[in-house]
Amino acid sequence: AQSVSQHNHHVILSEAASLELGCNYSYGGTVNLFWYVQYPGQHLQLLLKYFSGDPLVKGIKGFEAEFIKSKFSFNLRKPSVQWSDTAEYFCAVNKGANNLFFGTGTRLTVIP
């Protein structure tokens, strides 16, 4: 079945540590890729997106993600996390329509 997989359910890091959250998808063909973030008590909001071009995309708040087509992956990275990055992170995919297919999410807890 086609799916979006996020391997880490809960990640705990100390401030200034580096972050990498995995995302793999199983859809073939052209896909559009997204990372959404949900801070405690807030709406889901877009962190970054990839449609085409440079496979390394930069988003808000110092986050970036790399699209590796051969690995069907779109991992999220940040070199140095802050306490304010504590949130739930969702990877999502669409295939040219507006239907978004989400991963199960990764909860990130950053310890001051």
Next chain:
Amino acid sequence: SAVISQKPSRDICQRGTSLTIQCQVDSQVTMMFWYRQQPGQSLTLIATANQGSEATYESGFVIDKFPISRPNLTFSTLTVSNMSPEDSSIYLCSTDGGREIDEQFFGPGTRLTVL
């Protein structure tokens, strides 16, 4: 961007009853979407609602269980009918903001508990 509000923010309902969730967007948008997030699971698209046409439902979701209205370009409702405890979820409304294949903007969600 689009700002979305939902009502109610949460509710506790009895088995067999129905609940209508309202979604209001601060601008006119073509497409609106309804998602469900069951406990510990990812968001799942229920249906796409375009103004002036019937909603399009994803596999596993049917109109009798989740009737949707889209009376104008800023508003939509989702009804969860004949509820059972398995319907306990967060229901989210979203829109593409009127731009094709771009980010979606999400409402705050409605947390539904069915007893």
